[in-house]
Amino acid sequence: MVIVQEKGKKGTLFCDRLAHFAVLALIDEAMLTPKPGLVDKESKGAHTDMSIDLMLKSAYALQSTFAEMAEASIGQFPSQDLRVKLAEIGRRGEQIMFQTTNGVNTHKGAIWALGLLTASAAIHGPHVSPQKIAQTAGEIAKYKDRCTSELITNGLKVKKKYGVSGATGEAQLGFPHIVHIALPVLWRARKKGLSETTARLDALLSIIAHLDDTCILHRGGTEALSSAKAGAKTVLDVGGSSSLEGGRALIELDRMLLSHNASPGGCADLLAGTLFLDRLHGSFLNNGGVLVGNINF
Numbered sequence: 001m002v003i004v005q006e007k008g009k010k011g012t013l014f015c016d017r018l019a020h021f022a023v024l025a026l027i028d029e030a031m032l033t034p035k036p037g038l039v040d041k042e043s044k045g046a047h048t049d050m051s052i053d054l055m056l057k058s059a060y061a062l063q064s065t066f067a068e069m070a071e072a073s074i075g076q077f078p079s080q081d082l083r084v085k086l087a088e089i090g091r092r093g094e095q096i097m098f099q100t101t102n103g104v105n106t107h108k109g110a111i112w113a114l115g116l117l118t119a120s121a122a123i124h125g126p127h128v129s130p131q132k133i134a135q136t137a138g139e140i141a142k143y144k145d146r147c148t149s150e151l152i153t154n155g156l157k158v159k160k161k162y163g164v165s166g167a168t169g170e171a172q173l174g175f176p177h178i179v180h181i182a183l184p185v186l187w188r189a190r191k192k193g194l195s196e197t198t199a200r201l202d203a204l205l206s207i208i209a210h211l212d213d214t215c216i217l218h219r220g221g222t223e224a225l226s227s228a229k230a231g232a233k234t235v236l237d238v239g240g241s242s243s244l245e246g247g248r249a250l251i252e253l254d255r256m257l258l259s260h261n262a263s264p265g266g267c268a269d270l271l272a273g274t275l276f277l278d279r280l281h282g283s284f285l286n287n288g289g290v291l292v293g294n295i296n297f
């Protein structure tokens with residue numbers, strides 16, 4: 001593994017840039033419209049306690065959390081110590097989010113996924129593929145969370161009830177839904193000349209079609225999850241979100257999710273992770289090996 005050993009001013013600039021990319025990924029995800037069941041520019045989806053303004057406020061408030069995660073990881077290898085440090089920063093990030101939103105869970109799953117990816121990107125520096133960054137993020141996630149709280153979360157309940165692996169399992173496997181599903185769909189759609197919104201929506205739908213999302217399971221059970229997977233697959237099979245039939249199927253998927261009061265929040269987190277890795281990769285490629293932000297390792 002190639003490890004970036006840059007501390008000091010250069011390293012701090014790089015960490016700030018990574019944190020900025022993480023925040024931008026959250027903003028891009030929130031602004032993407034129309035998303036089924038989720039908060040976007042036109043709808044609150046299944047979330048009566050959220051709004052687009054709240055999502056953006058929460059995203060901006062997390063810049064320092066992601067910067068701290070990057071700072072803690074630069075010059076390090078995945079290790080138990082690093083896992084403990086990141087968990088501590090992550091929990092403080094959750095507090096910042098809850099203070100910012102008056103107790104609404106806008107980005108808990110996203111702090112987890114983007115936190116691990118940001119930490120891994122800081123370990124590697126910009127010369128590394130999205131696949132490698134996701135794989136190292138998985139290695140960090142495999143270390144035990146020694147400070148785990150006594151709280152029984154929705155995710156834990158659902159994982160026990162339905163035997164799925166949830167947000168932890170996805171991370172420990174190196175984010176397969178980002179690397180093997182969403183990024184290829186995003187890049188293929190752009191290559192075909194589809195609009196950026198279409199490419200992102202199709203990437204989100206490709207995740208919904210495959211992921212065991214504990215948000216959907218918690219609110220709507222297995223019926224909602226299998227209908228969500230089938231509905232998203234239909235949109236893609238009939239031509240994607242920009243086609244006439246696909247657009248109709250997308251509206252149908254949104255209606256179905258709302259009828260279960262269900263939302264693919266975990267899928268949205270993984271879309272944010274996809275957009276983070278995509279931006280990092282694009283920024284590096286488009287600048288002859290210099291990550292925008294003037295750090296050239």
Ligand SMILES: CC(C)(COP(=O)(O)OP(=O)(O)OC[C@H]1O[C@@H](n2cnc3c(N)ncnc32)[C@H](O)[C@@H]1O)[C@@H](O)C(=O)NCCC(=O)NCCS
Pocket residue numbers: 086087088090091108109110111112115116119145153154155156165166167168170211212213214215265266267269270
């Ligand atoms: C692992 C986390 C997400 C807790 O997960 P848990 O399964 O207990 O469920 P909880 O209901 O609290 O949140 C799960 C969230 O993950 C997302 N999610 C749901 N399903 C999936 C899935 N299959 N894949 C990815 N994300 C998913 C959703 O946004 C959901 O709301 C995390 O919050 C955590 O452990 N935090 C502790 C701090 C920490 O270790 N941070 C490290 C930062 S690097």
Ligand SMILES: Nc1ncnc2c1ncn2[C@@H]1O[C@H](COP(=O)(O)OP(=O)(O)OP(=O)(O)O)[C@@H](O)[C@H]1O
Pocket residue numbers: 029030038039040045047055105106107108109110111154155215218219263264265266268269
């Ligand atoms: N655009 C979005 N709209 C809604 N949720 C999103 C969006 N983007 C990401 N999410 C993720 O969805 C999760 C919120 O889902 P949800 O409200 O179902 O969680 P919960 O608090 O566990 O459940 P409940 O509200 O049923 O108690 C957040 O942790 C967040 O990471």
